[in-house]
Amino acid sequence: MWAAWLRFRLPLDPIADHGTWGYLSPALRKLTGAEFGHTYGRNFIYPGFIYLLLRGFGDFRAITATQHVLGLLAGAILLVTWQRLRVFVANPRIGPVAHSALGLLAAAIFLWASDPIQFEMGLRPEGISAFLISLNMYLAIQFIACFFVEGRRVASIAYGIATVFSSIVLASAKPSFWLASIVMVLPVAMFFFQRGLMWEKVALGGGAAVSAVLLLLPEHFLSRNDKESETLLPSVLFAIHADLIRDQMAEDLRRDAKVPYSREWLERVYAALSAEIKEAIAANHFRTLGFDPDYLMYGKEYHKDSFAVQLRREFGGNVSALSTFYWFYYWRIWRERPLLVVKKIARQMAIFYAPKCPAYHLRKFLPLTDEYNRGMTSLSSEAYRKVWTTYPPAVEFMGRVELLARRAPIVQQPAYIRRPLGLLAETYVPLLLIALAASAAVLLQERYRKHLGWLAALVLVAYMYNAAACLEVAVIHSLDYRRYITVQMFPALLAQFLALWFVLESAIEMRTRAKSSCSDTGSMYRSGPDAGYG
Structure with missing residues (x-):
């Protein structure tokens, strides 16, 4: 009840930002008589979610309310998942009361923290990410339990299909979780390497294939009419690695290297890129990159004639040729400067694996007036107004946002949660390092592996989830974007509590065995041939 009050006491009008239009526009177009389609290369899952809510309720507040409910469900799923994990330890040393208390504490921390609540108030897929992550992890754990521990084949097939489906939904809604989703699918993949089970494999493989078709085929057709879909990934890779690409261009010009672009044209692009990077350094708020990649893609405050726009003009609007150029120089720095690219990735990973993990935000206050003000500005361009002014609920929503931009409450995160x-x-x-050492000790010794082997494996999988999500962003983007880190709070929290339980179980198990071993040794000496001598 307290978690619900923390959410529903706040304004229910969702908060927009500069990336919101890519998710909102398809829904508004469909609601005003046009076709539902891609905008700015965004997948259809979250725009479809917005469309269904606006179609059903005709009020933007339904979006935040629904996301709050899904956030509460994520906390409930965390509790259910925690209780289910107990099946992986045959005779737990930690009693059921203490185990349940740990689960309740984890759920309370998640539900009372301010970051999940803030995400649920946003018009972005982060608003439903915690629910999708919790469901994905729960289904994967259910599959592992049903197949590898309990031997329930029919249930294994159902949970295996559901795991694949939820993984694709999560990765589609939040592409930064593609690699993490693959981690959750790995146990399902192991199913196909088991001996026999022919019909079960056919059923699971068929269900997984249908899930993929249902989710990926619509995306394929919708993206064909969106030119941004073709350039989104390569343009991001180019902007994030712009300093390395600039240096590589300079080297190519100095050595007169054989590249598929004329020297005169490359000199012009190099000069423009160098000038824009200098300005991007001045506008920088990315501490590890050293420059602002958003400045290169969108310009100052998303209004300037950015480098990306200039480069598009250089190619005469030919999207395919532009994408080819982006990809050419991205792969070229991998070939010519691999160590520098790897160093960039390592610096990004170090952001998450810092002495204080940034997945947990410790701020005391969040002024919602600032958030609503930025949201109002982000949707106020003339091109956007032409669309949303034709939909009355959007006009009402913007009117309420204008008032909230002046007198919205402040979100407080009390000391009891900080x-x-x-x-x-x-x-x-x-805790990660301790869990790794304990896992190695358990998995390498049969006497411990039989009792705690599955729990050790699950701890490793849980930590791999965070690592995979971080690695994907580190390779493609930058963890300086805080939302890529704080959206990982749910899996980080579950991994830590799982590791804590595992370490406690391991310590008690090893201590018990050590005492038993000492007792047996003492008994042997007392009952030996000289035990009664003298």
Whole structure:
């Protein structure tokens, strides 16, 4: 009840930002008589979610209310998942009361923290990410339990199909979780390497294939009419690695290297890129990159004639040729400067695996007036107004946002939640290292592996989930964008509590065996041939 009050006491009008239009526009077009389609290369899952809510309720507040409910469900799924994990330990040393208390504490921290609540108020897929992540992890754990531990084949097939489906939905809604979703699908893939089970494999493979077709085929057809879909990934890769690409261009010009572009044209592009990077350095708020990649893609405050726009003009609007250029120089720095690219990735990973894990935000206050003001500005361009002014609920929504931009409340994160968040932030890396050492000790010794092997494996999988999500962003984008980190709070929290339980179980198990071993040794000496001598 407290978690619900923390959410529903706040304004229900969702908060927009500069990326919102890509998700909102398809829904508004469909609601005003046009076709539902891609905008700015965004997948259809979240825009479809917005469309269904606006079609059903005709009020933007239904979006935030629904996302709050899904956030509460994510907390409930965390509890259910935690209880289900107990099946992986045959005779747990930690009693059911203590185990349940740990689960309740984890759920309370998640539900009372301010970051999940803030995400649920946003007009972005982060608003439903915690629910999708929780469902994905729960279904994967259910599959592992049903197949590998309990031997329930029919249930295994159902949960395996559901795991694949939820993984694709999560990765489609939030592409930065593609690699993490693959981690969750790996146990399902192992099913196909088991001996026999022919019909079960056919059923699971068929269901997974149908899931992929249902989710990926519509995306394929919708993206064909969106030119941004073709350039989105390569343009991001180019902008994020712009300094390395600039240096490579300079080297190509100095050596007169054989590249598929004329020297005169390349000199012009190099000069423009160098000038824009200098301005991007001045506008920088990315501490590891050293420049602002958004400045290169969108210009100052998303209004300037950016480098991306200039480059598009250089190619006469030929999207395919532009994408080819982006890809050419991205792969060229991998061939010519691989160590520098790897260093960039390592610096990005170090952001998450810092002494204080940034997945937990420790701020005291969040002024919602600032958030609503930015949201109002982001939707106020003339091109956007032409669309949303034709939909009355959008006009009403913007009117309410204008008022909230002046007198919205401040979200407070009290000390009783900041302290555990701070402790979790400080112990993420140490607990990871301890869990790795304990896992190695357990998995390498048969006497411990039989009892705690599955729990050790699950701890590793949970930590791999965060690592995979970070690695994907580190390779493609930048973890300086805080939302890529804080959206990982749910899996980070589950991994840490799972590791804590595992470490406690391991310590008690090893201590018990050590005592038993000492007792047996003492008994042997007492009952030996000289035990009664003298």
